[in-house]
Amino acid sequence: MEPSSHDKFLLYLETTSYKFNEEGRKKLIEFAEKQMPAFLHSNGYPDFGDLYSNLELSFWNGVVTDGLPTSTDEEREYAHMVMESIKYIKGFIKFDKTANYKKLLADKIKREKQKASLKGQSAPAAHVDNSQPEEEGQPRKEGAVTQVSVTHYERNPEDRRKALERDGYECQVCHMNFVDTYGEIGKEYIEVHHLYPVCNMGENYQFDPLDPEKGLVCLCSNCHSMIHRGGHYEMIDGERKMVPMTLKELQDVYNERNKTE
Ligand SMILES: [Zn+2]
Ligand SMILES: [Zn+2]
Structure with missing residues (x-):
């Protein structure tokens, strides 16, 4: 069966x-x-x-x-x-x-x-289960x-905080700020986008959160949706993966359409 x-x-x-x-x-x-x-x-x-x-x-x-x-x-x-x-x-x-x-x-x-x-x-032979001994230096x-989740996120809130601090909760494409638009409920809200998505990294990939190409950037929900929507597929390590637009690409699109004469 x-x-x-x-x-x-x-x-x-x-x-x-x-x-x-x-x-x-x-x-x-x-x-x-x-x-x-x-x-x-x-x-x-x-x-x-x-x-x-x-x-x-x-x-x-x-x-x-x-x-x-x-x-x-x-x-x-x-x-x-x-x-x-x-x-x-x-x-x-x-x-x-x-x-x-x-x-x-x-x-x-x-x-x-x-x-x-x-x-x-x-006898204490009961220790036969599927788990293997911890490897040296491995989480x-x-x-x-x-x-x-501990090892994975230990550095994440810190990285996030750095990006929020640098960008001041302001969308780095359209410069929208949730507290200006929505008042109190928008206070300290913004989405943090990973320019080089976590799912495309190997497990031990190290990155600088403030790297302008591979780090983190604050985006409003609209720009965040668009940066993914405008992405493309690429073969990475033999797998077809979604690669979002770069920050510059979306900024160019946005600025082109929102020119003030
Ligand atoms: Zn935006
Ligand atoms: Zn994103």
Whole structure:
């Protein structure tokens, strides 16, 4: 019998990612299946079905995540889970093309039997689970959901703050400022755009947040939408990825159309 998409995704996480323990896997799958469709509905894909209804890499590469708010722990956790979900769904899509599920299932049953027999023993042999020992100098990623979010975001709020400080909450394309336009409710609100999107970086990509080409920049919601909408696809590391417009490109478009004589 062909396993369900849910089971396949689980098998993928179990067999290819030692970063997760059981709890981490459960949390990721739950989030991806329940929250991602909702996230997509409200972010430009109102017709999106269940999580497995679109298994095209190009679709997932085009999903924009960098406008998500990250000022509270809760928001950061949500944004992190969205990005993790996308990352692992993309991994799964590639995996799914060649995976031998029959063998994977057989292996899984074997593992479980082994585990069960080890548990029966009295010795401290109970330490046989899928996790691997921590590598020297590597962030600990077991239970990835909480642990990685720490390592991943540790520098992010700081980077964000630097960009906000430099730009003074003003859109760097149209110079709109939310507090001028909306008063109190717009105070200290602006979107921070990553000129070189996070999803196009390797895991350990280092960048200067104030780099005018690859760093962060403050944009109002309109300009932020447009800088992505005007982007294009490029092959990066063998994957088709969405590359937004550069800041200069959007500034030129905007200035050209809004010239004051
Ligand atoms: Zn703007
Ligand atoms: Zn953006």
